[in-house]
Amino acid sequence: MTEEKIKKVLVTTDFNDMSLNVCLKFCKSMFRDSTTEYTLLHVTEPVGFFGKLLGQQEPGAEYSQLRLNDLKSNIKALYDLNVKPIVKKGSVTEEVNRYVKANDISLIVAGTSNTNIHAIGANTHRLIRTAEVPLMTINIGIDPKPIRNIVLPIELYLSSRQKVPYAINWAKEFGASITILIGTWETQDEEQYKKIKLISNSTQKFILENGIYCDVVTLKNLETGKDYADEVIKYINEPDNKADLCMVMGRDDSTDFAADPRAQDVVRYANVPVVCLPLKKSGMNTAIMY
Secondary structure, three states, X not given: OOOOOOOEEEEEOOOOHHHHHHHHHHHHHHOOOOOOEEEEEXXXXXXXXXXXXXXXXXXXXXXXHHHHHHHHHHHXXXXXXXXXXXEEEOOHHHHHHHHHHHOOOOEEEXXXXXXXXXXXXXXXXHXXXXXXXXEEEEOOOOOOOOOOEXXXXXXXXXXXXXXXXHHHHHHHHHOOEEEEEEXXXXXXXXXXXXXXXXXXXXXXXXXXXXXXXXXXXXXXXXXXXXXXXXXXXXXXXXXXXXXXXXXXXXXXXXXXXXXXXXXXXXXXXXXXXXXXXXXXOOOOOOEOOO
């Protein structure tokens, strides 16, 4: 397995100070490599038909660039980070994804919302399901801490195991351990139970063989997918479990366009950064239903 360093980080901003500051704090705390490159990207969206009817003005790219240039100086002074300020015009999601592809970005960092009401902003929501590189979402109410334990929920989906190589690379990058979370369901038969245990045991063995300490924790007697997400969140937010980061699949593997609703719940309520990973389609029917 190839180890991939996080060399190019793209931080998105809509000029919300609270969201941007928490993203920068985590960048400063997590990515200490002096060779890491940072881009601060703001996208101005054209005013739509109804906005024009209401007298809204087209956003000025030059004004936005001046604001970003000021932010660059402030970020250097406050966080000692050198950022490349970029302004694009168009759809936020399309421009972010286009920039990522054209500039070989390793990671996107985005705040979840402008408020502390456990909402996901529309642009972050779209990025969760469309980004082709990992997207780290950060709630505004949490503070940086060292990444020592990565939580990895694993389910009866082939796509769920796409998280494992990413988790191993991040664990090596930060010197962290990995905790696998699996669920057992009231409606499961013995064969299904054996499958999830086999998957979790083989995943744990693979992680251990890559030199990473790994535990398996079972969330028992679940009834629905919502229960699974709720128990994952409860585990992450329990201080005694010492969770520092969670990895989920950003897109539902049963469709080409929908975000996984369980992943969205984790993004909303987790008190740690959540890394949403891009889904790689295998061309197979990957879902194994409970």
